[in-house]
Amino acid sequence: MKGFKFKGITANIKKDGKKDLAIIFSTRPAAAAALFTENRVVAAPVIMGRERIKSGLCQAVVVNSGNANCFTGDQGLRDASETAKVAAHALNIPEALVMVASTGVIGAPLPMDKLRNAMPELTTDMEEDGIEEFAKAILTTDLAMKLVSRISSIKGEKFTISGVAKGSGMIRPNMATMLAFICTDLDISSALLKSALKIACDQSFNRISVDGDTSTNDMVLAMANGMSGAVVEESDDALEFQKVLNEVLLELSKMIVRDGEGATKLVKIVIKGALSAEDAYKAADAISHSNLVKTAIYGEDPNWGRITAAAGRSGAMVDPDRMDLMFDDVVLVKRGIWQGVEAEKRAATIMKNSELEICLDLNLGNFSDFYYFCDFSEKYVSINADYRS
């Protein structure tokens, strides 16, 4: 991918000495678009980012992990601004073209001395293939880095989209649900980039859940620096870009769920036959967030009573006597009737897989929706009971 450089270093914001400060730098100002958390308690970088992104331009992003700079009042806003200013100075670019993002513990002030001291190292020797270091440095409770690249072409001109995300807990869709940074060397306007980002988010980051909590720091930022030679000029070009962008975001989303705190399985729930789009969403949402469903999946128990009960309380119109329920290709319930011990045994075998699809057909209408979610293990509890200590 042309014209993007990355770096990730240790600034000792985290207590364990792991990498915790990272940068994306485009050699020229990039068209940019972003989506932010819909939580009303928002971190300072989100407040600042909402303003700065209005220009549709961005050249550098500084991300720290280990501290969310949230619930830090006016000091937090000054610290976010100061971080951007110090980075801009070191990079010799306008301050307004620098975005910042933070993730980690809520309520503690940013250690500004550490950030200031680390800035020369961060902004020196950034590399085009430094994206893995970047991806590692933005992690918190994540066990795996999340990095996806796709190459495609428009009118014979190749372009690359690379996406990096972090997120493992406090994951529930509401526009944007964690940190994600999408870089492309395609030439596209910031307006088109924003609309494409919204469409892609709605079928990826907005359809995943680990634990139902929406973060205060969520941000998805896309940058397009136009250095590949590929240009979005017509609607067909935009469609090609959309297709690849959707793939990148969906793959990142699935990586987040697979790496969900304590998760052992990735489950796709598909709702079919709903009376309305809203009903399809409600049923998928309720099932994905049911702790009883999630613990049954952890226990590899095809507990269809809990799944149908969650749909029943979702607010969606349902008729138990019309429901079909499938685990991958095994029909467990047909028109409300349990299909017997053999079907249940086959469903139990499917549940031993690390990825599976559960399909609930309400057989009432023509609307469908889906959600990716993970199971719920003792480990989620122990991770989150001990997080700050």
Add this chain to the structure above:
Amino acid sequence: MKGFKFKGITANIKKDGKKDLAIIFSTRPAAAAALFTENRVVAAPVIMGRERIKSGLCQAVVVNSGNANCFTGDQGLRDASETAKVAAHALNIPEALVMVASTGVIGAPLPMDKLRNAMPELTTDMEEDGIEEFAKAILTTDLAMKLVSRISSIKGEKFTISGVAKGSGMIRPNMATMLAFICTDLDISSALLKSALKIACDQSFNRISVDGDTSTNDMVLAMANGMSGAVVEESDDALEFQKVLNEVLLELSKMIVRDGEGATKLVKIVIKGALSAEDAYKAADAISHSNLVKTAIYGEDPNWGRITAAAGRSGAMVDPDRMDLMFDDVVLVKRGIWQGVEAEKRAATIMKNSELEICLDLNLGNFSDFYYFCDFSEKYVSINADYRS
């Protein structure tokens, strides 16, 4: 309490040989009112109960545990009706005066042979002080029986209200959230009884949560047989009854949360200063259901960032800079500002208690609400991963 008899026996519906069949019998037909689950997937006893309660009269209730008779189709309805019929015959009362309730595993047919065979034993030698046996026989994953009695008087005439409940998982308010049976020897009309029951439920069973899942079998049934001599004639009498009924239901509700699956703490969240009643409810609801808040409480961590973040995503209007947060009498956040290490240490000490109150004052308006909920431990996961096996 005059004129009520109870019994609880083993009918081998449960695999472990524990009591699983129970009865309440009033020596004369009682005024009756009931509230049922709002889940759209409902068990057969709920479908039957909704019809039968329309008469405003009930003389006996047969409750089985170990099998929910839910998602059992037409056979389930026939089995519920047959259970009532067999009991009515044994008791020599009209079938229409018998209600049934079931709780346990969803999706398996009721073992009718066992129920029929047990009916003579169940309906013989019922006793006025058999209510503890009844309370034990309706439990499933509950660790403790839930039984509350209060004595009061109207115009010098004493009356008793005794309430029994079961519930430990699949607990989230939506009119009625588990099984509860309220008996009183007061003389009151079924219409007044129903309105009093609604009011009392709304500030008790509808303000508790263990895990956010609403059961398919929820039922709260109240019976008043008028045998004490105390009569509700005027609004002052109704107020006295309401007061005592509220106490009984609130105490039962707290017992359910204390006995929540895997729970180690009972927490009351109080929201103050909300812009609207709806906002107050939304904030209390979101905090009570946040797995991140619940695991932090289990870890005895006064993680105020997670509490304020949950309020922020609740949909309620909030302004972080106006929030006050208290743990019992310790102010941890004042007008958005963290009150320092000493305050946090004192809050951490309070969290070692088995019961505590967290108060979030939004300082925006005049509306308040509350919720009782429990923490979330590894044990909840292990109970629910293994439940059916």
